[in-house]
Amino acid sequence: MIRFAFPSPPPDPRAEAFRAEVRTFLTRELAQRPPIARAQSWNGLDPAFSRKLGQLGWLGLTWPKRYGGHERSALERYVLLEELLAAGAPVSAHWIAERQSGPSLLRYGTEAQKSAILPRIAAGECFFCIGMSEADSGSDLASVRTRATRVEGGWRINGAKLWTTNAQHCHYMILLCRTGPVDPERRHEGLTQFLVDLPTPGVTIRPIRNLAGEHHFNEVVFEDAWLPDDAILGREGDGWNQVTGELAYERSGPERFLSSFALLVELVRMLSAASDDRAQIAVGRLGAQLVTLRRMSRSVAGMLQAGADPALEASVVKDLGALVEQEIPEIARDLLADGPPTEASRKFAEVLAYTALQAPSFSLRGGTREILRGIIARGLGLR
Numbered sequence: 478m479i480r481f482a483f484p485s486p487p488p489d490p491r492a493e494a495f496r497a498e499v500r501t502f503l504t505r506e507l508a509q510r511p512p513i514a515r516a517q518s519w520n521g522l523d524p525a526f527s528r529k530l531g532q533l534g535w536l537g538l539t540w541p542k543r544y545g546g547h548e549r550s551a552l553e554r555y556v557l558l559e560e561l562l563a564a565g566a567p568v569s570a571h572w573i574a575e576r577q578s579g580p581s582l583l584r585y586g587t588e589a590q591k592s593a594i595l596p597r598i599a600a601g602e603c604f605f606c607i608g609m610s611e612a613d614s615g616s617d618l619a620s621v622r623t624r625a626t627r628v629e630g631g632w633r634i635n636g637a638k639l640w641t642t643n644a645q646h647c648h649y650m651i652l653l654c655r656t657g658p659v660d661p662e663r664r665h666e667g668l669t670q671f672l673v674d675l676p677t678p679g680v681t682i683r684p685i686r687n688l689a690g691e692h693h694f695n696e697v698v699f700e701d702a703w704l705p706d707d708a709i710l711g712r713e714g715d716g717w718n719q720v721t722g723e724l725a726y727e728r729s730g731p732e733r734f735l736s737s738f739a740l741l742v743e744l745v746r747m748l749s750a751a752s753d754d755r756a757q758i759a760v761g762r763l764g765a766q767l768v769t770l771r772r773m774s775r776s777v778a779g780m781l782q783a784g785a786d787p788a789l790e791a792s793v794v795k796d797l798g799a800l801v802e803q804e805i806p807e808i809a810r811d812l813l814a815d816g817p818p819t820e821a822s823r824k825f826a827e828v829l830a831y832t833a834l835q836a837p838s839f840s841l842r843g844g845t846r847e848i849l850r851g852i853i854a855r856g857l858g859l860r
């Protein structure tokens with residue numbers, strides 16, 4: 478029996494009008510952005526660009542106006558995201574805050590937390606990082622060992638988070654901690670999320686360089702860091718439910734199949750000069766896969782908007798999306814690696830090399846392939 482489906486969200490005529498507006502802005506704003514910078518996709522960091530989006534009213538698009546949002550539809554937001562990514566806009570500074578931290582705050586935050594922070598995210602002035610993974614606690618997130626201990630007026634935190642993207646640029650981390658006893662029978666209990674105002678005494682951010690030599694992620698060490706009582710996000714002990722809700726936002730967006738899109742654009746540009754049947758078939762196949770993924774991902778956006786819990790569907794989008802994203806550099810190399818050296822082929826090779834170095838991480842970040850397939854198998858009743 479099929480246990481999941483990807484219904485089309487109801488059409489929204491305003492979304493296509495908005496697309497034209499976004500394209501006009503991006504064509505003007507990114508006219509000088511070279512292909513290699515576009516290839517950075519949602520790793521490209523430019524706080525001034527994020528502020529500009531905030532000033533245009535394009536962050537927190539679906540949030541209530543009283544928290545700085547604009548009460549527009551999930552489809553309008555979807556159109557904005559895919560246009561930003563397809564153009565290779567530098568969106569990394571605000572991406573996590575707008576995608577998942579803001580929605581978590583809206584759902585679980587106190588009135589004081591919401592009114593203090595959400596308008597700043599919507600203005601493109603407040604950035605967030607994700608404090609989930611630790612050494613030995615990535616896939617098995619319930620095994621986190623960073624501990625929050627109750628003390629007078631607040632909590633004392635000890636432990637270390639790993640692979641924390643952009644912590645060095647962020648104003649807040651949403652931190653997953655163990656607050657209750659470790660019970661092997663009930664591993665998902667006793668976890669709590671906290672809002673950590675960065676920088677704060679007792680918290681050290683140490684850089685980690687990735688395969689390409691870039692500094693995107695970090696180790697964040699907590700040594701007797703003190704957090705006030707009102708730093709708890711949501712309910713004490715409810716961290717597991719909150720984190721799994723957050724992951725549906727993290728796994729289903731268009732960034733989960735457009736990470737290699739700049740390379741595809743360059744590939745098509747190169748092939749347009751002299752294309753053969755093999756190249757046309759390969760590019761046609763990729764196009765068909767991306768169109769299908771886009772429909773599925775838009776469907777998940779509709780489910781999230783409707784308040785459903787599409788954890789299974791989001792896992793399918795991320796798993797299939799990562800396969801296509803990782804296939805694009807392979808196909809590009811296969812079709813064009815041996816061309817004669819020209820100015821155009823040099824630029825193409827630069828984008829290919831960059832994307833090929835990033836590609837292994839596509840099926841790790843946000844949940845590995847094996848973990849996603851485990852979720853899908855469970856959703857299908859196979860385990």
Ligand SMILES: Cc1cc2nc3c(=O)[nH]c(=O)nc-3n(C[C@H](O)[C@H](O)[C@H](O)COP(=O)(O)OP(=O)(O)OC[C@H]3O[C@@H](n4cnc5c(N)ncnc54)[C@H](O)[C@@H]3O)c2cc1C
Binds near residue numbers: 607608611616640694
């Ligand atoms: C670019 C990038 C950015 C990241 N940013 C962040 C961030 O901002 N914040 C954050 O908290 N984390 C971040 N992460 C961490 C990411 O979430 C973890 O790398 C991921 O969850 C895997 O955890 P791990 O690295 O500990 O690998 P492990 O969990 O040790 O897994 C190693 C391998 O074993 C496999 N495996 C593990 N358990 C099972 C199982 N039960 N069954 C079958 N196979 C299994 C995995 O699939 C994987 O192939 C980032 C990672 C990357 C690559």
